[in-house]
Amino acid sequence: MMTEPVLRVENLIVRFPGRRGSSITVIDGVSFDIKAGETLSLVGESGSGKTTIGRAILGLAPVTAGSITFRGEAISNIPRARRRKVARGIQVVFQDPYSSLNPAMTVEDILVEPLAAAGVSGGRTRVRELLDAVALPADTGGRYPREFSGGQRQRIAIARALALNPSVIICDEPTSSLDVTTQARVLTLFQEIQRETGVAYLFISHDLGVVNEVSNRIAVLYQGRIVEIGDAHGVATNPQHPYTRKLQMAAPVADPKKQRIRRARRLEAAALEDALASQQRTAEAN
């Protein structure tokens, strides 16, 4: 059985203008698709372009070439008014729960905003439902974002993303700035929401472990290219590409004994890599 992908990115290229007329290629030919109800993760380190891909899909970064289709309709480089009609089903949860909520607005105003933009009536009851969906008390609505902790703010941001019943949510490092116990709770919330609503996630993270926990498939990004993509468990535990292996080895685990073994292996691998590199240099010199 083949399910039609809800979001498809083909050969995406994003370039930003650089110094003196030159241009910097941030995303260099990335292709992937997301099926309904699935979680695909983009994992990579800073500068890998993972956030830019998310922003390009959201229409917040320019698409230089390639195509992004949502439910069969092209959504890259379309006018904002048209985008409002076709791409309403793609929503976002950003990394920083502090600057993603307007400090001058109450939680209720924040949650009503998407409904008002879409011309949906009956906003107040929907706000109650949304707060309930992210396990926040019903009296949250009248309060301001600054009265909440990071984890609670992230719940508010998730509620906002859910307001328009999206079919894809782009989660851009949604738990990176949270404490580890809070992160665990927020990840559980993401999973529950997916079970209940069947929403698909594009989960962007630098943490292979977090990604392994939440995704069906993982794509590993390195310098604007996907170097490895496949089933989550396979990529996380049996990586094929050397870069993924390096990422996998580098994350420390909270167990001193296991970590000692991992560390020894990592150092071994690094030494090997160094030896290879110096061999190559001597070969080039000759």
Place this chain on the structure above:
Amino acid sequence: MTGTPGLDLVVDLPAPEAQPPAARRSVLRRLLTNPQGACCLAFLLLVVFMGLASPWLAPVGPNVTNLAAVNAPPFSPHHLLGADASGRDILSRLMWGTRETLLACVIVLLVSVLLGVTSGLIAGYYRGKFEASASWVSDVLMSLPGIVLLIALYARTGPNIVAAMAVFGLLIAPVYFRLVRSTVVGVRNELYVDAAKVVGLSDFRIVGRHVLSAVRGPVIIQSSFVLAAGIAIEAGVDFLGLGNPAQPSWGSVLQQSFNNIYNNGASVVWPALLISLTILALVLLGSVLRDLLQSSAHSRTLSSRRRRELSRQSRQDALPATKARPASSQDVVLSIRGLRIGYPDGTGGVREVVRGADLDVRRGEIHGLVGESGSGKSQIAFSTLGILPKEALILGGSILLDGKDLLASPKLMQEARGRRIAYVPQEPMSNLDPSFTIGAQLTYGLRAVKEMTKQEAEKKLLGLLARVGINDPERVFRLYPHQISGGMAQRVLICGAVAADPDVIVADEPTTALDVTVQAEVLELLRELDDERELAMILVTHNLGVVADICDYVSVMKDGLILERGDVDSLFESPAQAYTQELLSSSRRVELTEV
């Protein structure tokens, strides 16, 4: 410490967001409770009311002459402030004149706000060509000499206060333009504006809902200063005789009194006083508004008497404690005993964020201090270096370095900091000064704590840079911070920390801002340096993986208390506290345990 059980509520101390809801009152209410603000506002309202009600309140009309009262002194019957050379009542003329001055001010404000704010919004939000050309126009306008232009205008239009003030409004519009543009440029990069775009708000609504609210405060403050300038300019134009002679205004009353100064000297005082007081009131009101709208810090300070009281109390508490519990073993370098740190809670009380912490660090040992945000772990790190924020209060306890209490005297702390106790910060980039080269700041830092010549310092630092894994130290020495990566910047800071051969290193989340592959390398470096130099290291972190990787000993903190401590192997194997177990299970859930 306030904490609601059941909710994942964390109180992040240094963040300004942690304000109690009580501090949230309407700006108007706070303005009225501020004596300076209330006085200024009352005075200005009185002036406006007297002006508007002059047809009913003024004793006589503005141009009614009474030849019997020519140059009447102040406080004479029927003429409270005296009369001018034509026998016109000065009080009445000033009251009627207020209308003209008010009109002038309203025109200046309307024209400048309309032009400046609109163009600033468009330029800031859309940037591009409009911003470039609007900025150019604004620069040109700002370079024009205002009063000269107004005199030239008079030559064309004759006495026309409306035209003159409209032109002045145009000249002053760049003030708003610049203010609004820079505010909007800041706001448009906020994630909540992106979020509004994603949910499908049109630009118009985004500006209306999100951008205008950020611009409102600064514009209100600026308006108060612009009004003051408007009054001064209007009076100035009238004083030069460019006003409408048929209509009195504050400026024309002043001018006529001035021409008549030898016959009736006192008459100059009244218009001058009125103009000065009104301008003063506007400027003071602007300052009060600025304080109210743009700062929130002042509500969280304690009176200096209360501070002294609290710290004296803490000294008395500390002394017996220090004597009672000496450092436990020979190779303990740094020992923290019963440390308590508090912050003013905004209502005159103190909220304790570290509630009696004990910590021993031995030579050659890496001591992990682990906890979540708000647990007080960074506060302990800062206190050992004497770099707590200035609102912080040490409420008790001691920090013993080789048995001497650093908290007892600022001099001891000063001597230890940088020399015996060094610091590796969390954000490597913001801890390097962007305007100096790496070499310059490292040399400066080293020579501040060690007696050595520049050449000696440079030689030592170049060697150390190579040691911390920087391949081409000479080249890096000449680079500026923005030219190196985050990982390299952290190596540079580690090099700076060990350069003075300290005994203790306090590392506050040293790898949190780094990529995971770089983190592994930096941890490796810290471990090697610790072994080589027999350092005692406090490593503050929220990451249990980092603790498992590098630490020998670990203390788990929550809500200002050290809940549990032990050597890493046994604590990770059998944590006693439920909280430690939760921490461990939460982080093991998201890690790749398969080797």
